[in-house]
Amino acid sequence: MKTDDLVMLLANGGGAAERHALARRYALAIALGLATATLLLLALLGVSHSFGASLLSPMFWVKLGYVASLAVASLLAVLRLSRPGARLDWVPAATAVPVLLMWALAVAVLLAADPVQRLGLLLGATWAVCPFLIAMLSVPLLVANLWAMRGLAPTRLTLAGAAAGLLSGSCGALVYCLHCPELGAPFLGVWYLLGMLIPTAAGALLGRYTLRW
Amino acid sequence: MTDQGRLNANEARLKGLLLRALAGEAPAYQAWLKELSAHLRAYFRKRLTRFPDEVEDLVQESLLAIHNQRHTYDADLPLTAWVHAIAKYKLVDLLRRRARRDALTDPLEDESDFLVATDSEAAEAKRDVGKLLGQLPDRQRLPIVHTKLEGLSVAEAARLTGMSESAIKVGVHRGMKALAVMILESSVDRSFSPVRPHEH
Secondary structure: OOHHHHHHHHHHOOOOOOOHHHHHHHHEEEEEHHHHHHOOOOOOOOOOOOOOHOOOOOOOHHHHHHHHHHHHHHHHHHHHOOOOOOOOOOOOHHHHHHHHHHHHHHHHHHHOOHHHHHHHHHOOOOOOOOOHHHHHHHHHHHHHHHHHHHHHOOHHHHHHHHHHHHHHHHHHHHHOOOOOOOHHHHHHHHHHHHHHHHHHHHHHHHHHOOOOO | OOHHHHHHHHHHHHHHHHHHHHOOOHHHHHHHHHHHHHHHHHHHHHHOOOOHHHHHHHHHHHHHHHHHHHHHOOOHHHHHHHHHHHHHHHHHHHHHHHHOOOHHOOOOOOOOOOOOOOOOOOOOOOHHHHHHHHHOHHHHHHHHHHHHOOOOOOHHHHHHHHHOHHHHHHHHHHHHHHHHHHHHHHHOOOOOOOOOOOOO
């Protein structure tokens, strides 16, 4: 087929495009992913007994803000990386801000604590399972977000996959807040971050195979 | 006119055409695609000097990709940046598929001349999109043939095939995506002329 014939073929029947395609696809993916992750949590882990009481603790809201701001920053990165030619600009820096703030808080907490208590503050009670549970909860989100991205046009596949992974990990961590009793800044700065980085690495590896178009 | 002046004028005109096309104006879309194919051809021909045979296939592959992903265009972004990013992605993908990145004779990063250079002399494409179209299942092939090749309306195509109107629309949409996947797969297998890359 000659190129002019292909042009005719493509143009015939109109070029009207789906409107707000990015917002619609990611809203659907995140909603389905969050719902599935919440069901997983309810079925396998349950809601923490202290969840109601923890709502009164300011540190609970700091933890929620930490995870939620990472979710928002990675969503911005995902939206930009789904469009050819869109620049990331300040988005990577914005992604680093919540992590740096949590680390600063963690250092302050550790410095103020009695030296014998420091290891306990860092490890909490659940350090050995926390990253893996966050990673597990982010699996449905990663599947959904990579599906959404596949229908768009990422041109930097590894980076786009990593951003989709971080979005999935931070949404998974958000759901995990229902179960996890940990509120210490040193714990959140290490183990939550690790939990979110596992799907980030998975997304980066999967990106170049699943996102080609 | 200076290059910068021509670039700005082309950007504004092509963007206007695309916005009308995305709102559903087929003639604007056809004019836009035709002009775009000349820019793509010039861009690829300049960068694939060692593989002139690949140029027309890559133009067609890019046109189909741009068509299928046109919902990712944001009117707030410059058209040049969007189109150039897709063309560059397709070019790098082609070179990577063949692990012949040495074939590059011109830096890829430069989008400044994208809308200045045109080349309207289409060579013969090696890959026949028409043949690939024939390999699609009927539920995708017939909607495309009737609405896009024969120019029937969706309603007419539905009456002719006994399919519902929404099945016709879905068939066209999925068929165009399937065509892009077939092109991607066929170009992985395609043998490649043995050109020895230069050692650096």
